[in-house]
Amino acid sequence: MNDQVYLSFDALHHLVSAALSGGGLSARHADAVARVIVKAERDQCRSHGLYRIAGVLKTLQGGVAEAEAVPEISHSDDKPIIKVNARGGFSPLAFECGAPLLAEKAGRFGIAAMAINDCVHFSALWPEVEQLAEAGVAALAMCPSNAYVAPAGGIRKLLGTNPLAFAWPCTGGLPYVFDFATSVAARGEVELHRLDNTPLPQGWAIDAEGRPTTDPAAALDGALLTFGAHKGSAVATMIELLAGVLIGDLLSIESSALDNGRLLAPRHGELLIAFAPDAFGAASPAAHTQKLLAEFTAQGARLPSQRRYAARAQSLSRGIGISRENLAKLQQMSSG
């Protein structure tokens, strides 16, 4: 029997949003949070899809996230810097409130930056940089998380899984986008291995004694490893500095201290930097971009996001596939 059912984006968004409102989230937050969760499910990015609903609700019940927080934007019209105070709410609404202004300033100044402060962060970053690229600007996004990762050469949790996402607009086509954790894999991937009862690949993690492990539970108890050894460790550290120290918000170890072992979503900041592709007067950035990217396909390499865009196209034509079990859970949550 086929265990999958297929829903349109709007139908799944309605169910997820209702489940989140039913759990106490304000209508604006439920709408924005549901949008990033359903985009992840649509693009088959399971580590930040439907599986995150339970964590969002647990974080809300744990009193770490403000259910009704209204983000507050501050900026000066003649400066390219924007600050969005999320006031303890989930990050997607804070991003949605500030993104149009960030794109407008990047177009006007050539480069602009937006700090989101005091947000609860559980989501993937590619929906954000992709939205900015669709508005015509290139974008970088980064944030700390909780201390889940040992630095290269170390044995204890210090750094977050600190995602780094980048998007570059491609005239007439989908943007070039990558988005990765600076650990070998996101913690969400390790959680999915634990839930599915499957071992981790070698090289992802160490246990609490610093020994390599493929046991997801031991890895969650121990520490994840950075991608590319000292290189990923340095990139993750840069993110702590830029999206923590620079914007005056928490480091991953500080967010973990706040969490105090409860395993709720981290509360910290995020930094976005946006650029106009012609900021330095390049004559034809669109054609120049095309010259580079076409070479990937010509030699059989795949571009980051190529798998995701293919998954999206399938979801849009056939519907977003979710298990009957998940559908039943969602229906129950959204009706109660």
Ligand code: NDP
């Ligand atoms: P993956 O390793 O699955 O993917 C990372 C990127 O690499 C994607 O853009 C992916 O494109 C691309 N990619 C994968 N394989 C290839 C390949 N063979 N050739 C070219 N490109 C490739 O992601 P992670 O596990 O590192 O991270 C998953 C998500 O977790 C991210 O979206 C991130 O934002 C999120 N995250 C969020 C955190 C937070 O604090 N909010 C913390 C950590 C992670 P494609 O999608 O097309 O496969």
Ligand code: PYC
């Ligand atoms: O998957 O590592 C992760 C993560 C941390 C916070 C949100 N996602």
